[in-house]
Amino acid sequence: MRRYFSLLLVLLLLAVRPAFADPLADFAAAEHIGDVGRFEATITALRRDGHLPDGLYVTKNAAERKGWHPGQDLCAVLPGESIGGDLFDNREGRLPRGATYHEADLDYHCGHRAAKRLVYNAERQWVTIDHYRSFQPVP
Numbered sequence: 001m002r003r004y005f006s007l008l009l010v011l012l013l014l015a016v017r018p019a020f021a022d023p024l025a026d027f028a029a030a031e032h033i034g035d036v037g038r039f040e041a042t043i044t045a046l047r048r049d050g051h052l053p054d055g056l057y058v059t060k061n062a063a064e065r066k067g068w069h070p071g072q073d074l075c076a077v078l079p080g081e082s083i084g085g086d087l088f089d090n091r092e093g094r095l096p097r098g099a100t101y102h103e104a105d106l107d108y109h110c111g112h113r114a115a116k117r118l119v120y121n122a123e124r125q126w127v128t129i130d131h132y133r134s135f136q137p138v139p
Contacts, residue, residue, distance in 0.1 A: 023139045031127050031136060033116065036109045042104065043138060046120055057084030057104055075110035082108040088119050093133055095126065096117065 024043055038056065045053040058081045060070070068077040084104025085135040095101060099121045106116035106127065115131035118138075125138040 019076070026128075027136075027139050031129055033127070033129075035109075039106060039118075042118065043125060046125060050122065052084050052104055055081070057082050059083070059085040061086075071112075072111075073111055074108070079110075082106075082119075085111060089119075094132070099123075 001082065022040075024040045025036050027053055028039045033039050041053055042056065045051065058066075058074075060083055063078060063081075063083065065075060066073065066077050068074055082105040085102055088098075088101040088103040090101055091095070101119050101121050102121070104118045105113055106118050106129075107114060116127070116129045117132070118126060119126045119132075119135065126139060127134040128135050
């Protein structure tokens, strides 16, 4: 009887697991995004508020006004912030045409900016981990 109950409990837990799944965390893991919490906070803010979360991102122009220059370490001027909110041109047309896009760095932890970016508009978000060569839609 105990064995039957244990088996039933395991099957029940397996059946309800999708209800507790976190699609953003699963997506972040699949795309090798290291800072899952910041990624989830960013996507949540974009979808809820229509803009990047306050205090986490700064545009290039705003960073330059604070003393940052492209190619330099942003942490020296604005620790804890990443570049984000600037227009993304979609010159190669890899995203749907006719929309306005913005971009934000992902997984920035001081030093030089890496290849991972979030590209977004009012309706959708995409992640590129290879500096705009390919894009994956965020679920």
